[in-house]
Amino acid sequence: MRAVNVTEYGGINVLQVAEIPKPIPKKNEALVRLKTAGINFIDIYMRTGSPNIPVPLPFVPGVEGAGIIEEIGDKVSEVKQGDKVAFVGNLGSYAEYITVPSSQLIPLREEISFEQSAAFPLQGMTAQYLVHDICTIKPGDHVLVHAASGGLGLLVVQWLKHLGANVIGTVSTEEKAVIAKKAGADHVIIYTKQDFVEETKKITNGIGADYIIDGVGKSTLTKDLDAIRTRGHICIFGLSSGAPDPIVAHNLQLKSIAITGGNLMNYLTSREELLRRANKVMDGICEGWLKLNISGIFSLDQVNKAQDLLQNRKSTGKLIIKI
Numbered sequence: 001m002r003a004v005n006v007t008e009y010g011g012i013n014v015l016q017v018a019e020i021p022k023p024i025p026k027k028n029e030a031l032v033r034l035k036t037a038g039i040n041f042i043d044i045y046m047r048t049g050s051p052n053i054p055v056p057l058p059f060v061p062g063v064e065g066a067g068i069i070e071e072i073g074d075k076v077s078e079v080k081q082g083d084k085v086a087f088v089g090n091l092g093s094y095a096e097y098i099t100v101p102s103s104q105l106i107p108l109r110e111e112i113s114f115e116q117s118a119a120f121p122l123q124g125m126t127a128q129y130l131v132h133d134i135c136t137i138k139p140g141d142h143v144l145v146h147a148a149s150g151g152l153g154l155l156v157v158q159w160l161k162h163l164g165a166n167v168i169g170t171v172s173t174e175e176k177a178v179i180a181k182k183a184g185a186d187h188v189i190i191y192t193k194q195d196f197v198e199e200t201k202k203i204t205n206g207i208g209a210d211y212i213i214d215g216v217g218k219s220t221l222t223k224d225l226d227a228i229r230t231r232g233h234i235c236i237f238g239l240s241s242g243a244p245d246p247i248v249a250h251n252l253q254l255k256s257i258a259i260t261g262g263n264l265m266n267y268l269t270s271r272e273e274l275l276r277r278a279n280k281v282m283d284g285i286c287e288g289w290l291k292l293n294i295s296g297i298f299s300l301d302q303v304n305k306a307q308d309l310l311q312n313r314k315s316t317g318k319l320i321i322k323i
């Protein structure tokens, strides 16, 4: 089969398409003929050999995809040949085929396209746990979302608005500000021109944000401690600008701040939990209040271009691969 095969860590040039053996499903697995795959920031950590997400070489990148089941192992009961499915957390979706444990497959609804199906599992379910599981968000709460025009950011903004929150987004450019506003952000701070701590304080009458959703890390987390209100919550769930500096515990005590580490896999601990969260996202899509904002569709041969856009802040919304 054709797949992107990474044999060394490095720049986008290590993303090379090659012919490799088609995988064979084990007794509890299904072989999925991939139609689409999602591109995510975690793919960049893996490609560059980040010590935070170690992946042994060689590997086929991509942790999210959608397709049709071509074959199932002897012990598979959750799905059958011909089913339309999606998945997240299984490495190897930049390829024509992948094997996935059947308990980790998400049955798809007819009305959801393969393009949408590669765009919602990782970022959609992450948005879902970020707004429902870290702290209770009440209508009118001020929630600060970093990288608000990104793939994850746009979903979080829409979900927060659905819950009635007052959303403050940060972005790097005017163009990205327009996109974040269109998704529903009440206030957008262009952090390359404005100080996000000062602006957040202004917007919240000096109080600070109730909750900060931070997937940026190094350039934001330390400043979040000044932008958050007394007894506020911060979720740190990504490091697109690098791993954040250590935090002095005493600084949390001064304002009684809670910081939670976010990792989707810790919120998908059983099939019941996976399907419940996936269905919440599909409900939002089908009800029309959650838009996926697919801004780029690439072929396997073009994944280097796509990763370059994502890594260098040149993308908004979701990038996917059509296989």
Ligand SMILES: NC(=O)c1ccc[n+]([C@@H]2O[C@H](COP(=O)([O-])OP(=O)(O)OC[C@H]3O[C@@H](n4cnc5c(N)ncnc54)[C@H](OP(=O)(O)O)[C@@H]3O)[C@@H](O)[C@H]2O)c1
Pocket: 039, 040, 041, 042, 122, 123, 126, 147, 148, 149, 150, 151, 152, 153, 170, 171, 172, 173, 176, 215, 216, 219, 237, 238, 239, 240, 241, 242, 262, 263, 264, 265, 310, 311, 312, 313, 314, 315, 316, 317
């Ligand atoms: N732990 C989890 O459960 C989980 C799940 C999904 C995603 N994530 C994390 O969520 C974050 C967003 O992921 P995504 O795929 O949706 O990406 P994305 O937000 O579409 O792209 C990253 C954005 O981060 C901002 N950024 C700020 N400083 C940056 C820097 N130095 N280099 C690159 N980007 C920088 C840029 O937006 P501006 O130009 O507006 O600054 C950029 O567009 C990532 O950190 C990812 O690892 C975590």
